[in-house]
Amino acid sequence: MLVAVTGFGRVWRHRLGKETSDSRCFVRAVYYNTTGVVVDGDLRQRPRICGYARFDTVGGFNPNCPSRMVNRVFECSEPSIWMGYNKLLFKRLFVGDGRPDCFLAVAGSELTGHLAVGTEGWRSTDTWLLSLSEFTQQQEAMLLMPAHGWTSGELGRFILQPSEQRPWTGRLVLTCGD
DSSP states (O other): OEEEEOOOOSEEEEEOOSOTTSTTTTTTOEEEEEOOEEETTEEEOOEEEOEEEEEEGGGTOOTTOGGGGTTOEEEEOOOEEETTEEEEEEEEEOOSOOOOSEEEEEEEHHHHOOBOTTSTTSBOTTOEEEEEEEETTEEEEEEEEOTTOEEEETTEEEEEEEOSSSTTOEEEEEOSOO
């Protein structure tokens, strides 16, 4: 499965290789990305739906420059649920200009308004909610979406629109009607 990254959630965690005395433990590091919101001035994970995207440095992920991973395509495992957590494993960077099967997109309440997660018609049936953090009126959702998949918030319906010239790039775009 090929997944293009359009953005990341605000919370990062990592795990180094098992032997920290090994000089290659940083090469085998694993990075987890999930959603977060600001609580009392601090960024926190306030999971309503628990999940994460996992990136391995051995697969080409560069934790020093995550912004360079945006608009890149990765080979991924199929999304799954493990111990009650939604998870998506990004195995390795895809070499070449591949058309992704779907996109990892992040929608915050500042973009979409409040998402009525769990209510009928809040997302297209082919869109998978990986993670959702929520506190008061703040939300951040991490979504796995196909091209032209959609989600609806207070401000309207947002469609994942891929670029025609660069199909591995995409963004959430507010539509003008249903």
